């Protein structure tokens with residue numbers, strides 16, 4: 001039997017820099033054939049759109065597989081397992097598989113899925129890489145004091161004082177073999193070091209914490225960790241969620257299984273061409289502030305420009321750049337908006353269309 005193919009799971013909250021890290025990895029893959037499996041929240045393949053047709057040598061379109069919309073941890077049986085089987089059945093099998101989870105996915109059910117009979121003999125989790133938005137965490141956008149939460153839980157099992165944001169963060173940290181404190185370019189050196197030390201003290205023993213800007217890490221650091229994470233799930237405890245975890249080992253997370261994602265929503269806004277990209281970026285930033293939007297991203301059609309403008313906002317920071325011609329896609333502005341449930345969709349649509 002051929003050796004198991006190593007798979008790296010890249011997780012981390014919305015906008016932490018997962019796609020950027022993966023792009024850097026592909027650009028520096030040194031001939032390794034890497035297949036990508038991408039799971040996004042929101043029905044617009046922005047990450048796939050960024051990675052497909054990226055022009056990177058060794059990164060072929062057919063090596064980028066997008067899972068259907070939804071959260072990977074709820075669609076394991078219907079979507080993830082068949083996708084993996086198809087990848088593993090290919091004549092020319094990839095050397096390594098990288099899976100980008102949606103920023104709202106709980107990584108544990110996904111890792112557990114590697115124990116499924118159809119794939120457990122053919123692939124193993126080489127490592128779980130959790131990308132952290134260093135700037136957002138330093139600004140206190142997530143509560144992440146695991147010790148305090150554990151103490152609270154020990155004190156009262158029925159209590160759940162956490163916000164969904166902090167729960168996701170805890171789960172993603174608990175699952176990690178490596179934590180990447182990203183966006184250090186936005187932090188002072190001391191601030192970055194303090195944050196890395198704090199996360200290290202909260203993580204499981206032996207978890208590496210590395211700092212990065214734009215996800216730029218050597219391939220040898222990211223790949224080849226040999227963690228076999230699927231065999232060691234007990235160590236990667238999950239924070240208690242709003243739902244009952246009747247059976248922690250049940251891989252069949254059915255559709256009725258609710259967890260923190262109900263607390264989030266996403267929709268797509270389309271609009272006509274934009275005349276002034278700078279002014280539009282400022283407008284987007286305003287809308288994000290006014291409505292507490294967590295993440296906004298997509299492609300913008302700019303009058304007179306054949307290239308599409310990629311727009312990425314994490315919190316109120318908006319980045320734009322022209323990435324490639326529209327090609328066969330319709331020339332329109334399409335933005336996916338993600339936030340905690342209760343967004344004022346009509347007002348946001350109107351403000352973005354203005």
Ligand SMILES: Nc1nc2c(ncn2[C@@H]2O[C@H](COP(=O)(O)OP(=O)(O)OP(=O)(O)O)[C@@H](O)[C@H]2O)c(=O)[nH]1
Pocket residue numbers: 012013014015016017018019020021047102103182183184185186212213214215295297312313314319
């Ligand atoms: N300043 C700075 N910006 C970064 C860094 N890494 C990523 N970004 C930017 O942050 C935005 C989000 O990056 P992505 O790589 O798309 O993040 P993601 O985690 O894949 O996002 P989702 O898939 O939506 O969860 C983009 O505008 C990136 O250019 C970094 O180290 N420093």
